[in-house]
Amino acid sequence: MVKKNSTSDVSDRILDVARDLFIKNGYTGTSVRDIAAASGTNVAHINYYFESKYNLFEIIFDEAFDILFKRVSATLTSDMPFYDMVEAWITTYYEILSEYPQIPIFILNEVNQSPDTLIKKLVERNPLAIFTRLSERMAEEVKKGTIKDIPVIDLGLNILSLCVFPFMFKGLAIRIADRSETEYNEILAEHKKRVIDLIFSGLKP
Numbered sequence: 001m002v003k004k005n006s007t008s009d010v011s012d013r014i015l016d017v018a019r020d021l022f023i024k025n026g027y028t029g030t031s032v033r034d035i036a037a038a039s040g041t042n043v044a045h046i047n048y049y050f051e052s053k054y055n056l057f058e059i060i061f062d063e064a065f066d067i068l069f070k071r072v073s074a075t076l077t078s079d080m081p082f083y084d085m086v087e088a089w090i091t092t093y094y095e096i097l098s099e100y101p102q103i104p105i106f107i108l109n110e111v112n113q114s115p116d117t118l119i120k121k122l123v124e125r126n127p128l129a130i131f132t133r134l135s136e137r138m139a140e141e142v143k144k145g146t147i148k149d150i151p152v153i154d155l156g157l158n159i160l161s162l163c164v165f166p167f168m169f170k171g172l173a174i175r176i177a178d179r180s181e182t183e184y185n186e187i188l189a190e191h192k193k194r195v196i197d198l199i200f201s202g203l204k205p
Helices: 009-025 032-039 043-050 053-076 082-099 103-113 115-124 127-144 152-168 170-176 181-203
Strands: none
Touching (some): 009 032, 009 043, 032 043, 032 053, 043 053, 053 103, 082 103, 082 127, 082 152, 082 181, 103 115, 127 152, 152 170
């Protein structure tokens, strides 16, 4: 098990550096030796505090996933006007995934390699409560005549796919389109506006 009780400067430094490298180079593009060199430590330190690169990445993923989940949960259970809530929901993905772009890739890896672990992570965060609240909000809006009567799962899948895929595709898109990261980020900013417009168009009666 990872030695989570350690509060040494060494372990904190390793975490900080690993977070930056994973975001910049991805999981497979970052080696334990890269982390050791950048943090001014050695492989033995990383093995002592975290046992493996995977455990180190999982700590960072859990941190990022918690931030994302709490932001989405706070948005979807808020009392803000429905369309404002949907826009804030979409914006949350773009903000958090810009800071932690490896979240979607890690989730895909978990789906393929350790689905039970991923399911446990999700269940622990009680997604049913969020789903139930969103269903209630949508039912209320349907009665008001402000949105179409569409399945809540469809809305969730549409938003997830439209928001998450551009970040999964980012590395490949930059190479194929020969764009800089700054240019691609500008494209993402415009894409977010189009996603909001598209989702609103699909909701309006």
